[in-house]
Each structure stands twice: as C-alpha cells, then as structure tokens.
Amino acid sequence: MSTDDATPRSPRPAPLSSGRARISQRIGAIEPSATLAVDATAKALKAAGRPVIGFGAGEPDFPTPQHIVDAAVEAAQDPRNHRYSATPGLPELRQALAEAFSGTTGLSIEPAQVLVTNGGKQAVFQTFATLLDPGDEVLLPAPYWTTYPEAIRQAGATEVPVLAGADQGYLPAVAQLEAARTERTRALVLCSPSNPTGAVLAPEQIEEIGRWALEHGLWVITDEIYHSLTYDGVPFTSVLRAVPELAETTVLLGGVAKSFAMTGWRVGWMVGPVDVIKATTNLQSHLTSHVNNIAQHAALAAVTGPTEPVEQMREAFDRRRRLIVAKLSEVPGFTVPTPTGAFYVFPDVSGALGREIRGKQVATSTDLATVILEEAEVAAVPGEAFGAPGHLRFSYALNDDDITEGIDRVIALLSE
Incomplete structure (x- = not known):
C-alpha cells in the first residue's frame, strides 16, 4: 500500500518541554x-x-439498616430512577433535609438551601471552591480531619492550623483563633463532634466562637456529620442554633455515612445561603451532575425513617x-x-x-x-x-x- 492510500495518521504528540513535570503541581x-x-x-x-x-x-461495622436497603431495592425497580435527575438532588430528599435542618438549627431552612452531593467529601471540596480565592486564609482548628487542608489548598487558599491539645480537651479557644486571624482570614472550619478526637464543643463554646466569627465577618464551615453520635449526656449544638445571625455566612456539611452505616452509598449534603448553593450547584453540574438516584432514595429513607x-x-x-x-x-x-x-x-x-x-x-x-x-x-x-x-x-x-x-x-x- 502506498502512503497516498494509507489512512492519515494523527501527528505524534510533542515531547514535554524540558524540566516540565508530567503531573500538575496542584x-x-x-x-x-x-x-x-x-x-x-x-x-x-x-x-x-x-x-x-x-x-x-472511620467506618461503622454495622450493615445499613434494612428499611434503607429495602427503599433502595424498590427505587432500583422504578424506571424513573434509571434517568438523569436534577443536579441539586431529588426534590423529596431536599425537602426532608430542609425540614431536618430546620429542626436542628431552629431556623426556617428551604429546599433551595440544600445541595445533595456525592458523599461528604464532595461537599467539603465544593464549599471551599465556592467560597475561597487564592490568597485567602482559613482557620483550621487542629487536630483536624485530613481532607480539610487538601481541599483548602485545591481552592488556592492556605490553611492556618490552630492547635488545641489534650490539655484543653482538643477544643479551640477564641483567644487562639483571634491570635491566628489576619486581614486575609476568610473562613473558619468547625467539626463538632470531632474527627479525629471525638471532642464536642459545649453550647456556650459554640456560641462564643460563633459570635466571634460574626463580629469579624468570617464564613463558618461546620461539618456536622457526627451530630447524632454524642455520649454521657453531652448535647450536640449547631452553630446556627447558638448564633442564628450567622445564617448568611455559614455552610453546614453532613451526610448519611456515619450515623446510618452508609459509607459506601456516597450521599452527602451542603446547607447554606441560597446564592452559595446556587453557585455550588452550577459547579457540581459540570463536575458530577446529580447523585445516584438509588442512593438518594436510600438516603431519604434514612433521614425520614425510624430512629431506633x-x-x-x-x-x-x-x-x-x-x-x-x-x-x-x-x-x-x-x-x-x-x-x-x-x-x-x-x-x-x-x-x-x-x-x-x-x-x-x-x-x-x-x-x-x-x-x-x-x-x-x-x-x-x-x-x-x-x-x-x-x-x-x-x-x-x-x-x-x-x-x-x-x-x-x-x-x-x-x-x-
């Protein structure tokens, strides 16, 4: 076969420029x-x-409760769940989550303030990506969950660890946070109950920190995925119940993984101001689109089903x-x-x-x-x-x- 008869070949890719790494620095x-x-x-x-x-x-060794599995099986048999659905989540799940968070915060949460994500980690990454710009700083009480600093850096911002040791029950004090705050501080991360320490901020501590954040105009990103797991009569307190004035500058993160033994189902959420949720939904529409419909129905059964x-x-x-x-x-x-x-x-x-x-x-x-x-x-x-x-x-x-x-x-x- 002559070269004239051959199928045209794509040009060979140019070699990487000298000294350029194959993987991006980011x-x-x-x-x-x-x-x-x-x-x-x-x-x-x-x-x-x-x-x-x-x-x-950090994975419960229990099976997912049977009523949740049954809901997933039923959903899998419905052809409507075999198709694309809306990026922010199934309307009935967003409604249920809005009602649940209205209860825990004492505020009137609307479905438009809820975005369903592919697990809690996606909620974390998308929140930082939506709120942070290069050069911003985020106060990160330590010990902290390993994903937080990586997600902050991917947004182009810088984490500022604030270490609270065993001598203070791993609970950060406002004086420590204030000492770490600069003119570049954009946000504060809270995780109570905490991964990795299991520490829980008392209601008065949550209020003190929340009012300090409000005074300085900081975003509060609060990871509440362990909210149902407290012991010794220690209450869980949402920062929005303690300081409702933070409603326009707070994003709540969570998911079904820990409380319902559903780590493999990959359903999380963000709850926040409407403009933030709208912007993050736009990001998710290009990133992953909606969460698996079957898993969303399972999550609906989890958050609306029996608590036993x-x-x-x-x-x-x-x-x-x-x-x-x-x-x-x-x-x-x-x-x-x-x-x-x-x-x-x-x-x-x-x-x-x-x-x-x-x-x-x-x-x-x-x-x-x-x-x-x-x-x-x-x-x-x-x-x-x-x-x-x-x-x-x-x-x-x-x-x-x-x-x-x-x-x-x-x-x-x-x-x-």
Missing part, C-alpha cells in the same frame, strides 16, 4: 489520605493471611468507647482523654516515644504506628496526619472482641 502536591492508606494496608495484610486488627477507618437503628448503633458505640478508653489507659506512655462524640479516641502517646522497641527507634507517632503495625499487627493512624504529632487515632467502629484483642497486643508490646 495535583502532584496532594497528600494521600492517611486514614484510607492505613485502612488499605490493614486490609491488604489481612488478605495475605496476617491477623491484623484495623483501628484506622441509629440509637442502637449509638448505644453500641458508647459501650465500645468506654471499653477502648479503659484499655488504652493501660498502655504505658499513653494519656487518654475521654471522647464524648463520634467514634474515635485520640490518645497523647508522647510518653511512649523516644525509645527503642524490638530494635527499632521510635521518635515520632508515625514511627510508633509503624512499629505497632509491624510487631503487634494493629493498625492506627499517626497524629501527623491530623496536624497533631505525638498522638494516634483509634477508631472504635469495630466489634468488642477486636477492640480488646487489639489493644491487649499494644499493651503487651509497649510493656516489654
């Missing part, structure tokens, strides 16, 4: 999720036959919380504040550092987590991932026997 700078990495390592070791007990993932399954899971978490705190308090060198929310405990492990364990030098909490995994076959997440070196995060979203066995291994290892 994406290349993203750190992998430490919590997911630890969980993946634990699962891989289990698959290889090692008896690893994983305390890494949620309470049963909360009671189990409470029992496990007391068990793991008691067990971790026996570990040499650990100081263990008692969490009052979520399903994490965040011991200060600095007393266990600066030593050799089975021939390995342990100088940091990352070193300690590595040794515990390699020598005791127990997976925990080091505090460096949460902006709090010298700590480990243990999730107690696993059964009682595994909690006991896992922490007993740690006790034995660190008692050598």
Whole structure:
C-alpha cells in the first residue's frame, strides 16, 4: 500500500518541554489520605493471611439498616430512577433535609438551601471552591480531619492550623483563633463532634466562637456529620442554633455515612445561603451532575425513617468507647482523654516515644504506628496526619472482641 492510500495518521504528540513535570503541581502536591492508606494496608495484610486488627477507618461495622436497603431495592425497580435527575438532588430528599435542618438549627431552612452531593467529601471540596480565592486564609482548628487542608489548598487558599491539645480537651479557644486571624482570614472550619478526637464543643463554646466569627465577618464551615453520635449526656449544638445571625455566612456539611452505616452509598449534603448553593450547584453540574438516584432514595429513607437503628448503633458505640478508653489507659506512655462524640479516641502517646522497641527507634507517632503495625499487627493512624504529632487515632467502629484483642497486643508490646 502506498502512503497516498494509507489512512492519515494523527501527528505524534510533542515531547514535554524540558524540566516540565508530567503531573500538575496542584495535583502532584496532594497528600494521600492517611486514614484510607492505613485502612488499605490493614486490609491488604489481612488478605495475605496476617491477623491484623484495623483501628484506622472511620467506618461503622454495622450493615445499613434494612428499611434503607429495602427503599433502595424498590427505587432500583422504578424506571424513573434509571434517568438523569436534577443536579441539586431529588426534590423529596431536599425537602426532608430542609425540614431536618430546620429542626436542628431552629431556623426556617428551604429546599433551595440544600445541595445533595456525592458523599461528604464532595461537599467539603465544593464549599471551599465556592467560597475561597487564592490568597485567602482559613482557620483550621487542629487536630483536624485530613481532607480539610487538601481541599483548602485545591481552592488556592492556605490553611492556618490552630492547635488545641489534650490539655484543653482538643477544643479551640477564641483567644487562639483571634491570635491566628489576619486581614486575609476568610473562613473558619468547625467539626463538632470531632474527627479525629471525638471532642464536642459545649453550647456556650459554640456560641462564643460563633459570635466571634460574626463580629469579624468570617464564613463558618461546620461539618456536622457526627451530630447524632454524642455520649454521657453531652448535647450536640449547631452553630446556627447558638448564633442564628450567622445564617448568611455559614455552610453546614453532613451526610448519611456515619450515623446510618452508609459509607459506601456516597450521599452527602451542603446547607447554606441560597446564592452559595446556587453557585455550588452550577459547579457540581459540570463536575458530577446529580447523585445516584438509588442512593438518594436510600438516603431519604434514612433521614425520614425510624430512629431506633441509629440509637442502637449509638448505644453500641458508647459501650465500645468506654471499653477502648479503659484499655488504652493501660498502655504505658499513653494519656487518654475521654471522647464524648463520634467514634474515635485520640490518645497523647508522647510518653511512649523516644525509645527503642524490638530494635527499632521510635521518635515520632508515625514511627510508633509503624512499629505497632509491624510487631503487634494493629493498625492506627499517626497524629501527623491530623496536624497533631505525638498522638494516634483509634477508631472504635469495630466489634468488642477486636477492640480488646487489639489493644491487649499494644499493651503487651509497649510493656516489654
């Protein structure tokens, strides 16, 4: 065949310019999720036959309640759910969420203020993308969830960690926030109950912080995904109930993952001012469009259905919380504040550092987590991932026997 008869070929791509990285700086700078990495390592070791007990993932070990699964099965059989739907979410789900948040905030929330997202993480990224510009700063109380700083940086802004240690119950004080505020401060992130610490801000603390944010014209981005998981009679308080005047400068984030054992269903939400939700909906229309219709119907069943399954899971978490705190308090060198929310405990492990364990030098909490995994076959997440070196995060979203066995291994290892 002559070259004249051949099908024309596309020109070969030009080589990358000298010194130019293949991956963009913006994406290349993203750190992998430490919590997911630890969980993946634990699962891989289990698959290889090692008896690893994983305390890494923030994932309930319960099945999704049956009435929610049934709603999904029914929805899957309806051809209407086999088609595209509106980007901001199914109208009935947005209505239900508006009613639910009207109850928790004491305000009149309208469906136009609700956007349904593909899990809580999408809500986090989209909120920062919508509110922040390059050069903005975001006050980020530490210890913090690992995704927050990455999402802030992707928006071109800068996180400003404000560390509250175990000595203050991991709860930030207004004086600390004020000391970190500059003319570039645009927003404040709140997470109560907290991931990774399980700390819960008291109503008066929420009000004090909220009024300070209002005084200085800051956006408040409040992650309330653990709102139904509190213990010892400690109440959950939404910042909008404490300071309703913040309604035009607050975005609430949440989802079904934690309270309903629905981590794999990927349904989250944003609740905020109409103009913010409209702008973010426009972003989502280009990014992912709407959330899976079947999952949305499951979420509707979750937020409108019986509360008994949620309470049963909360009671189990409470029992496990007391068990793991008691067990971790026996570990040499650990100081263990008692969490009052979520399903994490965040011991200060600095007393266990600066030593050799089975021939390995342990100088940091990352070193300690590595040794515990390699020598005791127990997976925990080091505090460096949460902006709090010298700590480990243990999730107690696993059964009682595994909690006991896992922490007993740690006790034995660190008692050598």
